[in-house]
Amino acid sequence: MSDDLFAREQPAQGSGSPGDAGEARSFLPPNLLGNLVVTKARPAVVLGETLFLPLLAFVLGYLWSPDDPLQLHGNFPWPWFAPVIVALRHGFVAGLGGSSILLFGWLWSNFGRFDEFPQVHFFAGLALVMLVAEFSSLWRARTRRAETLERYLEQRLQQLVHEHYLLRLSHDRLEQELISRPMSMRDALAVLHDIGSVSADQPPPAARLLNLLVQYCQLEVASIHPVRGDVVDEAAWASTGGLASLAADDPLVRQALVMQRLCHVGQRSLDQQDTQYLVAAPLLDLARETYGLLLVRKMPFFALQPENLQTIQLLLGYYTDGLSVQGLARSIVEAVPDCPPAFAFELRRMMNVRQTTGVASAVVVLEFAERAVQRGLAAQIEHLKRELDEMWLLEREGRQALAVLMPLAGKAATQGYLARLETWAAQKGSHSLADLGVFPHILTVDGDETLVLIARIEAVLHA
Structure with missing residues (x-):
C-alpha cells in the first residue's frame, strides 16, 4: 500500500479507477513494514509528537497518581491514548516510539521492581497500537490513491480543454481560409487552362489572372506591370485595391528582375533599404525573359507564408505558359x-x-x-x-x-x-x-x- 507500490500499479490500471485486484496487490509491501513507515508529515513534527504526547500523558498520570502513573490498577489505562493517537496520525513506527516512552516511564517510576513488569498490559497496548497503525496506513493509502486519481483527472481535463481550444482556433482559421479562398487549386488551374482565348465579353488575360490571385492567394493591393528590357512600365496591365505610383527603384523590384524569380520581403539582404512591396514576381516567356512583373503592396500577414508564395509562383507559371x-x-x-x-x-x-x-x-x-x-x-x-x-x-x-x-x-x-x-x-x-x-x-x-x-x-x- 506504499506510494511506490501504488505508482507501479497505476499505469497498469489505465485511466480508470483502481480495482479490487489492485487493492489486494497493494497489501504486499515493497519493504519489511510497507506503509507502516510511510508518512507525509515532516520528520521534525513526527518526532516531536512521538516524544511529546506520550511524555505529557505519563506526566499527567504521574501527577494524578504517583504510585500508578499508567493507570495499570485503575478502571482504564488512559495514558495509552497517547501512542494510539500517534500511531493513528503517523503510522506504526511512531506508535512504537510512543509506546517506548511509556515503557521507559514505567521503568523510571518502578526502578528496582522490574520483576513486577506488567507483560500482558504492555503486550495488549502494543497490539492495540499496531492495529490502529495498520488501519491508519490503509486509509492513508486509499486517500493517496484518490488524490493521485484526482490529480490525473485534473491534468487530463486541462489537456482536453487546451486541445479543445486549439481545435477551435484551427477551425476558425480553416473557416476564414475557406471564406477567403472559395476555390481549390484544380478550379484555379481550370480558369487559367484556356487563358489564351479571350472573347469580347471577358476581361484581358492579365486582369483575369490578377482577379484569380486576389481570390485564391488573398492579395489586397497588387498590380501587374509590363517589363521592357530591364525597365518596368508604370502603366499597369491590371491592378486591384487602388493603383499607387510605381517605385521602379525599389530594392525588392530590382532583386526580382535580377534573380528572375519570386522574391518577398523576408528575402531582402540586410544592407538593402526598406521596400514598399511585400512580393515581387516576374512573368517569364519561353526564352526565360521577363515581360511582366507582379507587385503586391498589401496582403494578410498569415498569407505571407511559403505555401501561398509557391501558389502564386505556380499560377504565374501556368498563366505564362498558357499564353504560348x-x-x-x-x-x-x-x-x-x-x-x-x-x-x-x-x-x-x-x-x-x-x-x-x-x-x-x-x-x-x-x-x-x-x-x-x-x-x-x-x-x-x-x-x-x-x-x-x-x-x-x-x-x-x-x-x-x-x-x-x-x-x-x-x-x-x-x-x-x-x-x-x-x-x-x-x-x-x-x-x-x-x-x-x-x-x-x-x-x-x-x-x-x-x-x-x-x-x-x-x-x-x-x-
Missing part, C-alpha cells in the same frame, strides 16, 4: 506527329511547372491486352476523364495504350485515380483491372526532357 500554347507544343508535335497538340502542350507546361516551382505531375499509362482492345475499354476509360487531365490514345499493330496526363498529381492522386478504375472494373464484374486486361504504368513528370518522357510512354506500347 503553340510555341510550347510545336517542337513536340513536329517530332511526334501522333501526339495530340493539347497533350503535348500540357506536358510541356507541366515540365516548366516542375522546373520553376518543384511541383510534380504524373502520367498514368494504361496498357491494354488484346481482349481489352476487342471490348473497346480504352474508349470507355476516356469517358472517365477528369477536368484537367489530358489523354493520348496510342495504337500500334492492333495494340493500344492510353496515356493520362494528371497535372500537379502526386502519388496519392495517382493511387486515387487507379482506385477509381478498380471500382469501375468491379462494376463490370471483374475483380481488378488486370482481369479486364488493363495494366497501369506510372511515370513521373520530373526533370527529364519532354521528348524523353514521350519516348518512355511509347515504350510501354512496344514492350
Whole structure:
C-alpha cells in the first residue's frame, strides 16, 4: 500500500479507477513494514509528537497518581491514548516510539521492581497500537490513491480543454481560409487552362489572372506591370485595391528582375533599404525573359507564408505558359506527329511547372491486352476523364495504350485515380483491372526532357 507500490500499479490500471485486484496487490509491501513507515508529515513534527504526547500523558498520570502513573490498577489505562493517537496520525513506527516512552516511564517510576513488569498490559497496548497503525496506513493509502486519481483527472481535463481550444482556433482559421479562398487549386488551374482565348465579353488575360490571385492567394493591393528590357512600365496591365505610383527603384523590384524569380520581403539582404512591396514576381516567356512583373503592396500577414508564395509562383507559371500554347507544343508535335497538340502542350507546361516551382505531375499509362482492345475499354476509360487531365490514345499493330496526363498529381492522386478504375472494373464484374486486361504504368513528370518522357510512354506500347 506504499506510494511506490501504488505508482507501479497505476499505469497498469489505465485511466480508470483502481480495482479490487489492485487493492489486494497493494497489501504486499515493497519493504519489511510497507506503509507502516510511510508518512507525509515532516520528520521534525513526527518526532516531536512521538516524544511529546506520550511524555505529557505519563506526566499527567504521574501527577494524578504517583504510585500508578499508567493507570495499570485503575478502571482504564488512559495514558495509552497517547501512542494510539500517534500511531493513528503517523503510522506504526511512531506508535512504537510512543509506546517506548511509556515503557521507559514505567521503568523510571518502578526502578528496582522490574520483576513486577506488567507483560500482558504492555503486550495488549502494543497490539492495540499496531492495529490502529495498520488501519491508519490503509486509509492513508486509499486517500493517496484518490488524490493521485484526482490529480490525473485534473491534468487530463486541462489537456482536453487546451486541445479543445486549439481545435477551435484551427477551425476558425480553416473557416476564414475557406471564406477567403472559395476555390481549390484544380478550379484555379481550370480558369487559367484556356487563358489564351479571350472573347469580347471577358476581361484581358492579365486582369483575369490578377482577379484569380486576389481570390485564391488573398492579395489586397497588387498590380501587374509590363517589363521592357530591364525597365518596368508604370502603366499597369491590371491592378486591384487602388493603383499607387510605381517605385521602379525599389530594392525588392530590382532583386526580382535580377534573380528572375519570386522574391518577398523576408528575402531582402540586410544592407538593402526598406521596400514598399511585400512580393515581387516576374512573368517569364519561353526564352526565360521577363515581360511582366507582379507587385503586391498589401496582403494578410498569415498569407505571407511559403505555401501561398509557391501558389502564386505556380499560377504565374501556368498563366505564362498558357499564353504560348503553340510555341510550347510545336517542337513536340513536329517530332511526334501522333501526339495530340493539347497533350503535348500540357506536358510541356507541366515540365516548366516542375522546373520553376518543384511541383510534380504524373502520367498514368494504361496498357491494354488484346481482349481489352476487342471490348473497346480504352474508349470507355476516356469517358472517365477528369477536368484537367489530358489523354493520348496510342495504337500500334492492333495494340493500344492510353496515356493520362494528371497535372500537379502526386502519388496519392495517382493511387486515387487507379482506385477509381478498380471500382469501375468491379462494376463490370471483374475483380481488378488486370482481369479486364488493363495494366497501369506510372511515370513521373520530373526533370527529364519532354521528348524523353514521350519516348518512355511509347515504350510501354512496344514492350
